[in-house]
Amino acid sequence: MNILAPSILSADFWKLGEQIEEVQRAGAQYLHIDVMDGNFVPSVSYGSPVIRSLRKSTDFFFDVHLMVNHPETYIERMARCGADSINFHYEAAEDADSVIAQIRQTGKRVGITIKPETPVAVLEPYLDKVDMVLIMTVEPGKGGQKLIAGCLDKVTELRKMLDAKGLQVDIQVDGGITDDNVAMAIKAGANVIVAGSAVFLGDITENVTNLLKNM
Ligand code: DX5
Ligand code: ZN
DSSP, X not given: OOEEEEBGGGSOGGGHHHHHHHHHHTTOOEEEEEEEBSSSXXXXXXXXXXXXXXXXXXXXXXXXEEEOSSXXXXXXXXXXXXXXXXXXXXXXXXXXXXXXXXXXXXXXXXXXXXXXXXOGGGGGGGGGGOSEEEEESSOTTOSSOOOOTHHHHHHXXXXXXXXXXXXXXXXXXXXXXXXXXXXXXXXXXXXXXXXXXXXXXXXXXXXXXXXXXXX
């Protein structure tokens, strides 16, 4: 089953609760939460206090995308404040194996992410240890950018690697996904789709419905 994960980075924070309820009602299965430290990426977004506060009012699946340096210092906190899946950047980790083990220990789902310029081959040693791989389809750091089409080739390459190993790992894409290219991402081999501006700008229910229809 393919999963839609709206990214609240593009939500209207005045209406955050309302908008989260709306995407869930419209059929989205995950909520994508981008944690940025102003260091791994230029912007600062939100962190555990916000996630903890949202967790009080919803049982929605929280898919946390850590865009932070020293991810190992965030894992415990993310698990405690309500994350269901914790995804870290390969490029930010000194020892990816130990970050994976740390997430595993919390009982949360484990994700590893690569930026557009990082080759899929670096993931090879980790594929049998993670639940999801996120292939960034834009440079991480902000919403509303255009999808880098070449990144979808990396999705296909990764799906082939996983199939060859007989591994059932989710492939997530994040960045620049729209109604017009979501089918391409699925065809390339992705099954978890992040969309920020394509969900939250305009009519949210209509946007979610259209994306789901094309997936
Ligand atoms: C970007 C974030 C994304 C972002 C996607 O670094 O990881 O999750 O919200 O936004 P869109 O879908 O607008 O490209
Ligand atoms: Zn993200």
